[in-house]
Amino acid sequence: MFVLRRTDLLEAANITHIISVLRGRVDHKLIEPYATTGRHLHIEVDDDDDENLIEHFQTTNDFIDKATQGGGSVLVHCAMGISRSATICTAYLIYKRQIPSEVAMEIIRQSRPIICPNLAFRRQLEIYSENLEQALKNLDDVPAYQRYLYRKEVEMSRLAHKAPTINHYAEDESNEGSEVELKCRKCRRTLALSKSFVDHYAASPPVASSSRDRMLEAVGLNKSKCQHHFLDPVVWMKAELEKGEMEGKLECPKCSAKVGSYAWHGMKCSCGIWVTPAISLAKGKVDVSRPRSTL
Ligand SMILES: [Zn+2]
Numbered sequence: 001m002f003v004l005r006r007t008d009l010l011e012a013a014n015i016t017h018i019i020s021v022l023r024g025r026v027d028h029k030l031i032e033p034y035a036t037t038g039r040h041l042h043i044e045v046d047d048d049d050d051e052n053l054i055e056h057f058q059t060t061n062d063f064i065d066k067a068t069q070g071g072g073s074v075l076v077h078c079a080m081g082i083s084r085s086a087t088i089c090t091a092y093l094i095y096k097r098q099i100p101s102e103v104a105m106e107i108i109r110q111s112r113p114i115i116c117p118n119l120a121f122r123r124q125l126e127i128y129s130e131n132l133e134q135a136l137k138n139l140d141d142v143p144a145y146q147r148y149l150y151r152k153e154v155e156m157s158r159l160a161h162k163a164p165t166i167n168h169y170a171e172d173e174s175n176e177g178s179e180v181e182l183k184c185r186k187c188r189r190t191l192a193l194s195k196s197f198v199d200h201y202a203a204s205p206p207v208a209s210s211s212r213d214r215m216l217e218a219v220g221l222n223k224s225k226c227q228h229h230f231l232d233p234v235v236w237m238k239a240e241l242e243k244g245e246m247e248g249k250l251e252c253p254k255c256s257a258k259v260g261s262y263a264w265h266g267m268k269c270s271c272g273i274w275v276t277p278a279i280s281l282a283k284g285k286v287d288v289s290r291p292r293s294t295l
């Protein structure tokens, strides 16, 4: 941000375009020459865990591309040049060079060692680099991105003590038939495909890495005790999940057998791990069926 006032430095670095990544107004006088000629892009986000920066990557990448192709250079700034602007620059390197986010950040660190995108932005950069091809076509089609939006919505709603609005449900039919399925034990209806499974060991709340390792080690022995399959929302659950309740039961859509339950504030698996949010099918009510091709 402070660099904006150093017009001599901007000139020396051939800065022709500016991306401001922060909420609120940017000093009008400093920005005006860029803004009035379409050379200023303003992305209004805070440096918070709940901000979605990934949805802006295409806009910022296109803007940087256009500027540099015309022989210009771009100043990407936020308030301190540590988290938000570093995220935007990392996203550009991922897109341009098709490299993992950690590698891209390392390149930027060579010239600016203090960069440190917040954990949520790092996760978004990972989602972006791991699904780049699909993200460039249509970000909304990236399952990891949908899962990120879902978790964000559940977390925000949980803090407000209300049920979340679910915008995306996984289908319960696979086109490829190559996935592990969970079927109702009573009527054999397919209830979930492996793409909706939640690994509750990986999904448990983040704790300091050493104690997390110890915890996982401890529960690893208890894995066989799990009495639940945890899932992301599947389309047949829609009517129940949209009742606006904080918790409830799940019935098989075909035979109405009770097959599971959900709790937005979480539930404790029999292995000892808290899962939040928790949408669960009881192991005793469903059968795991593996695709024919791998039998
Ligand atoms: Zn468990």
Ligand SMILES: [Zn+2]
Binding pocket: 184, 185, 186, 187, 188, 189, 252, 253, 254, 255, 256, 257
């Ligand atoms: Zn059934």
